Amino acid sequence: MKIQLNNRQKKIVEIVKDNEPITSHKIAERLSLTRGALRADLSVLTMTNILEAKPKVGYFYSNTDTKYIDLDKLYRKRVEDIKSIPVVVKEETSVYDAIVTLFFEDVGSLFVIDDQQILVGVISRKDLLKVTMGENDCNQIPVSIVMTRMPNIITVEKEDTIFQAAEKIVRYEIDTLPVVEPEDDGKLKVIGRISKTDIVRIFVDFSLEG
Known part of the structure; x- marks a missing residue:
């Protein structure tokens, strides 16, 4: 099943891939956003194992064989x-x-x-x-x-x-x-x-x- 990310989440993944490890502060700077605006997206990306987070180090792109899920379907749940x-x-x-x-x-x-x-x-x-x-x-x-x-x-x-x-x-x-x-x-x-x-x-x- 293909992962369906929104545009901002796709940009975050690409930034992390190219600059890992990278802090949320640096990611926010590259997107011209506040760290608070990224919290939910980063939480989703880490909970689905697309990204890994290490305290005081930053975010890494996960190289594990993560099961692909349809995030768009998940977002529609009430x-x-x-x-x-x-x-x-x-x-x-x-x-x-x-x-x-x-x-x-x-x-x-x-x-x-x-x-x-x-x-x-x-x-x-x-x-x-x-x-x-x-x-x-x-x-x-x-x-x-x-x-x-x-x-x-x-x-x-x-x-x-x-x-x-x-x-x-x-x-x-x-x-x-x-x-x-x-x-x-x-x-x-x-x-x-x-x-x-x-x-x-x-x-x-x-x-x-x-």
């Missing part, structure tokens, strides 16, 4: 196809109970909702770690005190592509995205979640199917 059940808590939930829920469910983030399943916040492992480092009584502190609130939450919708989701995860350096459904009043109802692990798994599974 968030709805791989989303999982969201792990949610209420605003009044204590930090202690949130920690128990997070580790019991083995997730990286919890979504905070109201009685109508509307997204009002997100709380991560890092948020919970920060609040437990002092002499705080975690049973007395509600998650509403430490959560990230709307509109400062990055979300995706079920009709978005997994590539769009991957791009947000890479760009904003987060582990999990809430999958939301807009209501008539503009509020966002939580209907799922998609994580960095989900993204990696779909790339691996798609490659094996090829």
